[in-house]
Amino acid sequence: MGSQETQESYGQGRGTGRRALLGAAVLGAGGALLGLPGTAQADPRQKGPKGGGLAGLPVPTIVGHRGTSGYRPEHTFGSYDLALDMGADIVEAGDLVPTKDGHLVCRHEPEIGGTTDVADHPEFADRKTTKLLDGVSTTGWFTEDFTLAELKTLRAIERIPATRPRNTLYDGRWEIPTFEEVLRWQDEQTRKRGKQVWIYPEMKHPTYFRDRGLGLEERLAKILRQHGKHKKNAPVIVQSFEPTSIQRMNKLVDNPLVVLLSDAGSRPWDFQATGDPRTVADLVTRKGLKEIATYAQGIGPTLDLVIPRDAKGNLAAPTTLVADAHAAGLILHPYTMRNENTFLPANFRKGTDPAAYGDAFGAFAAYFATGIDGVFTDNADTGLLAREDFLRRR
Numbered sequence: 001m002g003s004q005e006t007q008e009s010y011g012q013g014r015g016t017g018r019r020a021l022l023g024a025a026v027l028g029a030g031g032a033l034l035g036l037p038g039t040a041q042a043d044p045r046q047k048g049p050k051g052g053g054l055a056g057l058p059v060p061t062i063v064g065h066r067g068t069s070g071y072r073p074e075h076t077f078g079s080y081d082l083a084l085d086m087g088a089d090i091v092e093a094g095d096l097v098p099t100k101d102g103h104l105v106c107r108h109e110p111e112i113g114g115t116t117d118v119a120d121h122p123e124f125a126d127r128k129t130t131k132l133l134d135g136v137s138t139t140g141w142f143t144e145d146f147t148l149a150e151l152k153t154l155r156a157i158e159r160i161p162a163t164r165p166r167n168t169l170y171d172g173r174w175e176i177p178t179f180e181e182v183l184r185w186q187d188e189q190t191r192k193r194g195k196q197v198w199i200y201p202e203m204k205h206p207t208y209f210r211d212r213g214l215g216l217e218e219r220l221a222k223i224l225r226q227h228g229k230h231k232k233n234a235p236v237i238v239q240s241f242e243p244t245s246i247q248r249m250n251k252l253v254d255n256p257l258v259v260l261l262s263d264a265g266s267r268p269w270d271f272q273a274t275g276d277p278r279t280v281a282d283l284v285t286r287k288g289l290k291e292i293a294t295y296a297q298g299i300g301p302t303l304d305l306v307i308p309r310d311a312k313g314n315l316a317a318p319t320t321l322v323a324d325a326h327a328a329g330l331i332l333h334p335y336t337m338r339n340e341n342t343f344l345p346a347n348f349r350k351g352t353d354p355a356a357y358g359d360a361f362g363a364f365a366a367y368f369a370t371g372i373d374g375v376f377t378d379n380a381d382t383g384l385l386a387r388e389d390f391l392r393r394r
Helices: 002-034 077-086 122-127 165-170 179-193 206-210 216-226 243-250 269-274 286-292 321-327 360-368 380-392
Strands: 061-064 095-098 104-106 129-133 136-140 238-240 257-261 298-301 374-377
Touching: 061 077, 061 380, 077 179, 077 380, 095 216, 104 179, 104 216, 179 216, 206 216, 206 243, 206 269, 216 243, 238 243, 243 257, 243 269, 286 321, 360 374, 360 380, 374 380
Parallel strands: 061 374, 238 257, 257 298
Antiparallel strands: 095 104, 129 136
8 A cells, every 4th residue: 555655646746747747838839829938838728737738839729630631540650640731730650459369459449340341351251240348249350359460451431421432532541550650650751851840649448458468558658658758758648548457557657648538427447447427417516626636647538528518519618728728737639620510510600511511710710719729620620720710710
């Protein structure tokens, strides 16, 4: 017990240092964005920790969601490259899931029937199975049943072809990346572009994998250390929907850490597994946010926690989440902005085709006005133009 107390105290101390670093550095980014002289002043509307952003990055920060998955199959180097070409500030390069032989690969979920051509491989037909994934019966093919060599014979496909039929043009073009390949890609792109590339990996279903002897945190920490990217100033932000997973990472690495938050009535799976009765609604109270700030530097809430939708699907009045999180010293990177009508609030849709583009610029502006520090988006180009519009009008 004494050892645990020492670890927790050490982790909190490191967390304070990380927040100070991130907050102090954003003063320069904020001043540069607004055309202010020097670095003495940050954007006054950004009320995050000492300025509200990450070292050297503009605010609001545009995070390329799984690359730029509005235009390419997600979690492929084609998607990651295009996100950088468009100018995304950070690339979410890696929803991390393990292989049978312990490698970390980048897939949205461990079930890969919807994101690869595995169904077209008769040699893997017998791997199709049904499992309980965080309490939900899920049928398909799972990464933990394949070696890395076997997964490398597969190719990525578009996950939502009915909504994004043009992306199917690229089906079969790219293989599944490993996280180590992503780190090498990050270094190569940083050299090539003469600008530090940031990535934002997510640990997927850590309790599920820990129960199967495939703990994610230790594997991820080991890889980050091997590449010298485990430090508080490393351009790698680690995120998870499970708070206890982030707490574990806080004791293993010094990277900026972010707790992802689903809808208010949901319970993180690690809470369900351990009998913790709290819901996301409890975590976004002032008390809950202060607790998160002892081991993380930010939160990634669903956009509906920032501005709820009414019964008709229109945006209602913003909540106090942004102000409360900033008061606790946390940055906010909510998810996910997309251009298509089907994903937009009802008052920003255009026409009746759910796959057609709506008024994404209007929706971006509404969310930016709340003071969020950044946003995940499938359409980095739209997000960057929306940020330009937003800053110019202020």
